Amino acid sequence: MSFPKTDKIWHNGKFIDWDDAKIHVLAHVVSYGSALFEGIRCYKTTQGPAIFRNREHMQRFRNSAHIYRIEVPFTVEDLWEANLELVRINKMQSCYIRPIVLRGYGSGGVDPGGAPIETYIACWEWGRYLGDEGLKNGVDVCVSSWHRSAPNTLPQMAKAAANYMNSQLIRMEATTNGYIEGIALDTNGYVSEGSGENIFVVMDGTVLTPPIANSALPGITRNAVITICRDLDIPVVEQVIPREMLYIANEVFFCGTAAEVTPIRSVDRIKVGNGSRGPITKRIQEEFFGITSGSKPDRHTWLSYANAPTGVAVR
Numbered sequence: 001m002s003f004p005k006t007d008k009i010w011h012n013g014k015f016i017d018w019d020d021a022k023i024h025v026l027a028h029v030v031s032y033g034s035a036l037f038e039g040i041r042c043y044k045t046t047q048g049p050a051i052f053r054n055r056e057h058m059q060r061f062r063n064s065a066h067i068y069r070i071e072v073p074f075t076v077e078d079l080w081e082a083n084l085e086l087v088r089i090n091k092m093q094s095c096y097i098r099p100i101v102l103r104g105y106g107s108g109g110v111d112p113g114g115a116p117i118e119t120y121i122a123c124w125e126w127g128r129y130l131g132d133e134g135l136k137n138g139v140d141v142c143v144s145s146w147h148r149s150a151p152n153t154l155p156q157m158a159k160a161a162a163n164y165m166n167s168q169l170i171r172m173e174a175t176t177n178g179y180i181e182g183i184a185l186d187t188n189g190y191v192s193e194g195s196g197e198n199i200f201v202v203m204d205g206t207v208l209t210p211p212i213a214n215s216a217l218p219g220i221t222r223n224a225v226i227t228i229c230r231d232l233d234i235p236v237v238e239q240v241i242p243r244e245m246l247y248i249a250n251e252v253f254f255c256g257t258a259a260e261v262t263p264i265r266s267v268d269r270i271k272v273g274n275g276s277r278g279p280i281t282k283r284i285q286e287e288f289f290g291i292t293s294g295s296k297p298d299r300h301t302w303l304s305y306a307n308a309p310t311g312v313a314v315r
């Protein structure tokens with residue numbers, strides 16, 4: 001996956017050069033994984049670049065940090081503005097935005113003690129996470145032998161860097177075995193989520209997704225999909241999902257900032273439905289991409305426009 005440089009990165013309220021955004025090898029985060037982060041997409045629209053659900057992402061960012069007793073020294077409003085300014089300053093039309101808050105250099109032990117809190121926001125150009133072809137025809141995935149962490153181990157409501165050691169195991173196992181992505185079960189063997197996506201199943205016209213308590217991240221795209229289903233009068237329910245339901249479902253799809261809405265055409269080499277994108281997934285995709293491209297009305301004010309004067313941006 002390419003990782004093209006941009007000009008500037010935001011650091012603790014100031015813009016610095018991309019190459020100057022460095023931390024010490026003994027920063028607390030390097031040994032102990034003490035970072036919380038976000039992933040946000042900025043879409044190219046007819047009215048210029050627009051950040052999808054900027055406010056919700058920045059609220060989750062602060063929530064993730066709060067769970068780990070880190071108070072981000074910037075408000076949601078400050079961070080919301082910083083994201084828009086970053087897009088403008090780097091002259092991006094569309095991009096992926098990565099806010100990170102971490103414990104820096106200043107403590108050698110597990111107790112973070114004197115380690116300073118550093119906040120960064122970077123952005124770069126990023127294409128389709130699971131491929132263009134996958135969006136249309138679906139992807140082949142497996143159920144991972146790695147489970148999500150039990151609820152009383154690593155909190156899954158926090159988007160913490162440490163959780164992504166587990167995600168890496170899931171993803172590497174999947175790709176090693178020839179799949180695009182892996183689906184993790186929770187500690188009780190119920191469907192949780194992908195290594196970097198939430199998951200939905202369609203059974204007899206009803207859209208189902210596991211509750212957050214099945215060790216899934218409270219995805220912002222997941223929330224958007226639920227809202228879109230309600231808007232389109234498609235029944236949608238949060239429900240515990242046994243593994244085998246993945247095989248007999250009419251449709252299965254992933255969603256997330258990176259994966260957007262990606263159909264799944266097989267699980268463990270078992271064909272899902274007719275083995276291609278299903279009609280309900282297609283309807284949800286059309287609505288999602290319509291809103292994010294600006295071609296359909298943004299009725300929930302999910303977009304904030306980088307080029308709109310401050311205060312005029314929709315959200």
Ligand SMILES: Cc1ncc(COP(=O)(O)O)c(C=O)c1O
Pocket residue numbers: 039167193194195196197198216217218219220221222255256257258
């Ligand atoms: C583990 C995991 N689950 C779900 C998601 C989807 O969340 P969102 O839609 O907020 O990007 C992501 C991506 O951030 C993720 O990393």
